Amino acid sequence: MGWLQILLGGLVIAVSIASLFKFYSAGFFLHHEDICQHFYHVSDADDGFDLRALSDRVGEVLDRMDKLQEKLEKTVQEMEKSKVDLGKTTMTRLEHKRFLEQEEIRKYITPKENRVGNMNIYGTERIYNTIGHACVLMKKELEEYMDYDIGSYCKDDWSLSQKLMVNGCDPLPRRRCLTRAVQGIFSAYQARIRRGAIRNAPAVFEMDKEKLKWVTNSSLAVDFLIKDVLAIKPGEIRIGLDFGVGTGTFAARMKEQNVTVVSTALNLGAPFNEMIALRGLVPLYMTLNQRLPFFDNTMDLIHTTGFLDGWIDLMLVDFIFFDWDRILRPGGLLWIDRFFCNRKDLDDYMYMFLQFRYRKHKWALSPKSNDEVYLSAVLEKPPRAI
Structure with missing residues (x-):
């Protein structure tokens, strides 16, 4: 048995030596340059081949892969965050999916990445377009509003847009269509009044009566004059906000006193915005739902009339008053x-007015009817210590 093992071992050694000899003859034990010369008959294996350029290119590809990996990880994190945020809302996933079915809505609300660099002028990596949270409750109306031909004329649907706004779909999404120019809208409105097509037209369109407001004495103690209010802070009232519904008469009277006033307006049954603009004044088209688009502590005066009355919810009044306090300067x-x-x-509304501890300059009550009363006041925001 031993001699058989010796014989097999010798045979293996002989075969191994023969194989090594053949590999050596084929040139597999030469340097890589010699291999190239042996097989391809070239004089220099490095001719026309830049190893450094290849290394740089590989490094560049690896860097780009790292950046793509980082971007992918951020995207995944944002998707996970969106899932969490979606889970916290009352909107179901199915409702969210259906809400995004309309192509133009989806394009509008999708975050827009910056094209150059990571940060834009605002210090953010992307821009998020705003849309009112209640828009999802008015999906049919919103889709109708966003159904248009891009670059063509918009439909004459201002009433639809205002319906969306006053029902909480505010701010509305931007649109990529051209607004139709309507000529003589106020003249047409007046003509309809004369023809009797519009009954009970708002009294604020009676300009002869409007021009007397806030400049002539009234029999009611609650009617303050502009000159008396401005005398409280002589030379200090320069800009202000008129929060109400009207044709801009208050702003027009203040303009005569070199005070610039922006007037909020909705077209509630009449072209209030157009009328304000025709008078060379600034209409601010907004609803009660919206945070005022002014910076903190910038307004010298806030005037309100004919809009915030006893119909309004106390909690809503509270939010509005705090927003007024935010923009009104000390x-x-x-x-x-x-x-x-x-x-x-x-008493409830008086608490709302007085909770900020403003200084009273004027305060007056007057009966409106057997069950209702008027209240007028001029209050000064105090300087608050931090």
């Missing part, structure tokens, strides 16, 4: 003009 004036409510609710 020393600025809050002019509450002819606010009216039911007598039994007066």
